[in-house]
Amino acid sequence: MLRTLNHLKTGTPLQGKACEAIMQLKIMEDFSSFNPLLCGTIPIGIQIKNSDLDIIMEVSDFAQWENQVKDTFGHLAGFRIKHSSNRDTPFSKANFFYSVFEFELFGQDVPVTRQNAYLHMLVEQALLNENPDMKNEIRKLKTNGLRTEAAFCKVLGLSKKDPYTELLNYGKSRGLIR
CATH class of the missing domain: 3.30.460.10 (Beta Polymerase, domain 2)
Incomplete structure (x- = not known):
């Protein structure tokens, strides 16, 4: 898709x-x-x-x-x-x-299928499919200045020290990406 x-x-x-x-x-x-x-x-x-x-x-x-x-x-x-x-x-x-x-x-x-932008998007899409209500919270956080990956980390309760790496690691640990 x-x-x-x-x-x-x-x-x-x-x-x-x-x-x-x-x-x-x-x-x-x-x-x-x-x-x-x-x-x-x-x-x-x-x-x-x-x-x-x-x-x-x-x-x-x-x-x-x-x-x-x-x-x-x-x-x-x-x-x-x-x-x-x-x-x-x-x-x-x-x-x-x-x-x-x-x-x-x-x-x-x-x-391109190994670049971080694509991998982040796959993880984010999978998470949104699991919990469609998350969209509004992510948009609100983004409107308030957070980058997309940081917004997802905040919603998931992950460290925001390096949200790009954190989101990829989370996706790998959940089997959302390899």
């Missing part, structure tokens, strides 16, 4: 608009060699005002990817690109605005 955009077409009005914007930009087609995958709060229905569209990609040649991103989206409002690393893993990300959304394209030399 979460590996395609199909569920967005029949989802909430905002999910439908997100799908439309992604399709208008042809991200999934034009960047298909990078295995693009939509992650984040909008696909699982816990977005708040100003939530962005996060599309992760598997990138081994950062220069090539960055050039393609600049050539394709460099003219859009708020375009910026950054190359950095997180926990010794290099990444590039580009941000820009299109339609009513901020987009974040994230490239890392890791298969």
Whole structure:
């Protein structure tokens, strides 16, 4: 379900608009060699005002990817690109605005199904499936300034020292991810 955009077409009005914007930009087609995958709060229905569209990609040649991103989206409002690393893993990300959304394209030399953004989303979706009432509490915490992973950790009573790692460990311990 979460590996395609199909569920967005029949989802909430905002999910439908997100799908439309992604399709208008042809991200999934034009960047298909990078295995693009939509992650984040909008696909699982816990977005708040100003939530962005996060599309992760598997990138081994950062220069090539960055050039393609600049050539394709460099003219859009708020375009910026950054190359950095997180926990010794290099990444590039580009941000820009299109339609009513901020987009974040994230490239890392890791298969998309092993990237943390995807794994977090799988854990979060599984938890929401178990307890749909959790959505409102998560949204409230996010509206009050917590990041998604920190909001889940708070609701689950997990340490917020490193909510990204805590949520992944929790998901692994529950068999939600490997």
